[in-house]
Amino acid sequence: MIHGHVTAWALALILFVIALFLQKGGKDKGAKIVKMILRVVYLLIIGTGLGLIFMVSQIDVWYILKMVVGLWIIGLFEIILGKSAANRKTNILWIQFVVAWILVLYLGFHKLPMSIMYPQ
Template sequence: MTHAHLTAWFVALILFFIALGLHKSGKEKGFKVVQMILRLFYILIIVTGVMLLTSISNISLLYIVKAVIGLWVVSMFELILVRMAKQKSTSIFWIQLVVTFVVALYLGFMLPLGFDFI
């Protein structure tokens, strides 16, 4: 499950940057398609995250914090792309994305479930 979770957010990150690139080069149709695929990956990230969460027997507050921060990252991906498509400012969401992404990585790798978990 850890592998599925890692793969899901890693692919989402790549798709996010592809979507940014397509928008910058004015390819709106391609942008919309990638945005749709990306939404599928949001679901995968959340489903695998929740599965990790429910598989922990002695859950601590840090896991809940990790999950909330993870959801925050996903929301920032979506908000940035939606606002960018509407030509609205995204800088405040970029700051939140960078900060929450770093925290999600730190908590994810710091928390004890390793690669061979499930």
């Protein structure tokens, strides 16, 4: 489950970057297809994330925070793609993006116990 989760968000990040470059290069049709795939991958991230939550017997505040920051990143993927497609400013969103990633990596890899680093 944790490998599926990590694979899903890593894939989402790659697709997000590809969609962004396609949009910037004016390749709207390609960007549209990549964004559709990206939305399916969001469901995989949320599905595996919820699956992991259900495996935990004691859900504490760190798990809630992890879930919220994860959803925040998914929201940012969508808003950044939407705004950059419309040629609107995204500076503040990119700051949020960096902060959210630092938080999610800290919570996921450091603060919370499950990990791809250890055999389950």
